[in-house]
Amino acid sequence: MYSQYKLQDETGLLRETASQTAGPFVHIGLALEIAGFESRADEIWQDLAKEGAEGEHIELVGRVYDGNGDLVRDALIEIWQADSQGNYIANFDNKKPFSGFGRSACAVDGDFHFNTIKPGQVDFNGKPMAPHINIAVFARGINIHLQTRAYFDDEQAANDNCPILNGIPSDVRRKTLVAVKEAGEGKPRYRFDIYLQGAGETVFFDF
Numbered sequence: 001m002y003s004q005y006k007l008q009d010e011t012g013l014l015r016e017t018a019s020q021t022a023g024p025f026v027h028i029g030l031a032l033e034i035a036g037f038e039s040r041a042d043e044i045w046q047d048l049a050k051e052g053a054e055g056e057h058i059e060l061v062g063r064v065y066d067g068n069g070d071l072v073r074d075a076l077i078e079i080w081q082a083d084s085q086g087n088y089i090a091n092f093d094n095k096k097p098f099s100g101f102g103r104s105a106c107a108v109d110g111d112f113h114f115n116t117i118k119p120g121q122v123d124f125n126g127k128p129m130a131p132h133i134n135i136a137v138f139a140r141g142i143n144i145h146l147q148t149r150a151y152f153d154d155e156q157a158a159n160d161n162c163p164i165l166n167g168i169p170s171d172v173r174r175k176t177l178v179a180v181k182e183a184g185e186g187k188p189r190y191r192f193d194i195y196l197q198g199a200g201e202t203v204f205f206d207f
Helices: 026-030 156-160 171-177
Strands: 006-008 014-016 057-065 076-080 101-105 111-117 133-138 146-152 178-182 189-191
Touching: 057 076, 076 111, 101 111, 146 171, 146 178, 171 178
Parallel strands: 057 189
Antiparallel strands: 006 014, 057 111, 076 101, 076 133, 133 146, 178 189
16 A cells, blocks of 8 residues: 655655555564464464474574664564575475574564574585575565574684675674674574664665
């Protein structure tokens, strides 16, 4: 649904109002419980790795901040990743121990939360990429979802040789893609905060 109204600026000229964006309505279709509806029987949610999934089980958590440094509480985050052997899941099945794809909303406590496994290295034109998780951000004010990646601060050797990560010339900008390990409950936890604009803006990819 798009706005058809016009606003008049100080010059007297009419300008088009902003188009409708993904938020805040994205939860109605993709996060029913957050939107106040009953969840579906097979909801795609934040547990990518269940009991029996091969690999190191981890948590990925974080927050989304706008250009003013304020929390974006209506953000919806999707992630997809390789398994522990560096292979992407060809056929999604939410009932398998590891699905490779999940969603989380920031509406409850400001954080997004994922239970997953640390991915293996994926080949890129004959060179291994460092372990990483692909991330898509949907929120109010974002016309087209933003795409980024979370690497891991305890994979320094792999990070130093990653052809994608090191394609970013600025060391300061590269650091915006590195999740920081912190104390978790029963398994390693990595924090990856996303800054949409301003100081410390996260690197986003166009692909």
